[in-house]
Amino acid sequence: MRNPLSKVVEDIQPSGIRKFFDIVSEMEDAISLGVGEPDFDTPWHIRDEGIYSLERGKTFYTSNAGLKELREEISNYLYRKMEVKYDPLKEVLVTVGGSEGIDLAIRAMIDPGDEVLVPEPSYVSYVPCIKLAYGVPVIIELKEENQFRLTKEELLEKITDKTKMLVLPFPNNPTGAIMSRKDLEDIAEVCIEKDIFVLSDEIYSELTYGNKHVSIVQIPGMKERTVLINGFSKAFAMTGWRLGYATAPAVIMKQMTKIHQFAIMCAPTNSQYAAVEALRNGDKDVEEMRESYDQRRRYLMHAFKEMGLECFEPFGAFYMFPSIKKFGMTSDEFANRLLQEEKVAVVPGTAFGACGEGFLRISYAYSIENLKIALERMADFISRLENR
């Protein structure tokens, strides 16, 4: 029999997270700080709208781009949050999670051989999606001394004649880094000058602490060359509903919608009805959850300091990215030993790119009570390492 598999697919490495998940699953009564989803349930009024839509028999496809009602609410929401106008009919697409939007944008815009710049550490799906589109991922290694922000110099260094797109993953998973307006203006200047498009993954836009999130589409000249990805998973604790959206100039959106139409048809109808409710009446829920995350973030920062774990202060998402370099172990070794010896699961930084070596991703999508137990165990582990 011939090899049934595509070479492109075979060459793609399975996610490092998956490997670690298998180890953790074997361990009984492990405490995990390894999840990338909120610990809150979806607010009840949103769930109720989903249920109500089922009761009313809303069990059919919606239009490919999504319920018009929802696209209008998305457009209103983006205007309310950042005073940028998107035409709900031509520039908004409802997707199956933010992940689908990432895939669509790359496939709609990348030809074989086009280079796509991917800052790392970052979410695990950009590189595989680029490869599946026969594009060439070019990694930009973000640095702790820059608080894991992308700088103009780092960007310029990697641009070639073939560079077509820059992935901009902020607020960042796994580092928690955010970009200020000034940082974005620097990046925008380069993108405009070098004629590069941006895929801005802003799924954590509602989860910034201290400063309000700024999107690159707010910088003059950038909306025209940016695909914005966002969704309901993180802001409204709706991961299982699988619902996100993309906004982009009509010329790009038309092609993204075409792929979506053939591959997906439409996002889940009931999730879309629930999402309308989320955008109309969910601001208060988001605010409450944000406040909780912020309290935990401060708590972790303090606990890390106490136990002598170095960590830059993150202002976005719900992750901390402490350095473990001083212990003379790889991220993998550290995470494995922490799991074996203290039954605490954290994700090695290397799961998010090679330059995550020397770091751990620690999620604070857990109650303070949970975090407290895990942190005590981590402190024990570290004091043992230091006394040796």
Place this chain on the structure above:
Amino acid sequence: MREKILAVIEKNSRIDLNDLAIMLGVSEAEVANEIAAMEKEQIICGYHTLINWDKTSNEKVTALIEVKVIPQRTLGFDKIAERMYNYPEVRAVYLMSGGFDFTVIIEEKTMKEVAQFVTDKLATLDAVRGTATHFILKKYKDHGTVIAENIKDERMLVTP
């Protein structure tokens, strides 16, 4: 600051003050002072424990009593309320809008004791015109807390 403190301690009044200070990004003294001030101003009126008595061997019967009254010149609503809330078995007294005037919540060991309280003590008050007693059969949620088994974290242990 006050609202943030209240939001946290309303859910967990036993939280360590030092933890609370760290979570809010202020000093422990600051939190302690605010709380002391709010206690003094009667914004914080007490720290109670939510107990599911059904799980103990201690039998308790809770009843919600609707009370209609006729306020009199010397005996306004506040005075009538006082007459009722001074009984230790009365857990709560609320002045209501609508078809009756007060809700009185009372906790006793037996239904008979509740009945006795209503007939002997409540109904005999001069101002009271009528009562309707409802026994609480099961508490599902109390003080914002669902009274159920511990909810398990169903998320996968590690996700991207």
